[in-house]
Amino acid sequence: MATVRLSFSPAPVHVRTARLVGVAVARRAGVAEELLDEVRLAIGEACTRAVTLHRQYGLTDLVTVEMSDSDSYTVSVIDHAPIEASVGLAKLPPDELADESLTDDALTTGVGFALLAGFVDDLQVRPVDDGPGTEVRMVWPVTRR
């Protein structure tokens, strides 16, 4: 069961709010202090990805962030973009990063995924159960106090 659920219209300005809430709930859940920067970055990347997809497809649907602290700290970021938009998430090799032919969007997507994969040990990207969309699920360990 989600302890905190946040839904926001797909506007870049709200991504910061999602990061702040995500880190506040992580701290309260008992995620180690040294992991909080990574939590902040990963939630930000997942929300940025969702907002970018919604804008790309002209969707006004809300992006949802669910935070749960049952046994570990689990954050799910849910978008409603067509599922094929998630295909092609891959880490770019260094020699392609500054390649002239690579578009800014492709670069940002590739780099964003590299950050998610690099900062989250337990990461799943899967289709949502109902309708179009993708869930990016991230799990961090908690230390019970």
Added chain:
Amino acid sequence: MELSLTTRTVAEHTVLEVGGEVDVYTAPRLRERLIELVDAGARDVVVDLERVDFLDSTGLGVLVGALKRLRTAHGTFGLVCAKEPLLKIFRITALDQVFPIFPTVDAATERDGSGPAS
């Protein structure tokens, strides 16, 4: 914290000091400023990230865009960053192999220090 952008000249380099959070919301302002600087004739550009609290993939994309722009203009582009959390972001994305990264502005603005934007 809001994005702050300050420009100064050090040893014939244009140094853009960035502060606050660089993310999907604020990165367009950083992109605009970098484009303005190059359009105004800056060719040796250093972006100082020491006061940056947060940097995401959108911000990294803007920095790569500036590198490409200066490379096309036969200029140089370097970054100043000594903060471990930010350096880790560059390592994880392999962008540490793309940007010249210096620990201080002095190191980045030494005439032979930044080299060509390659």
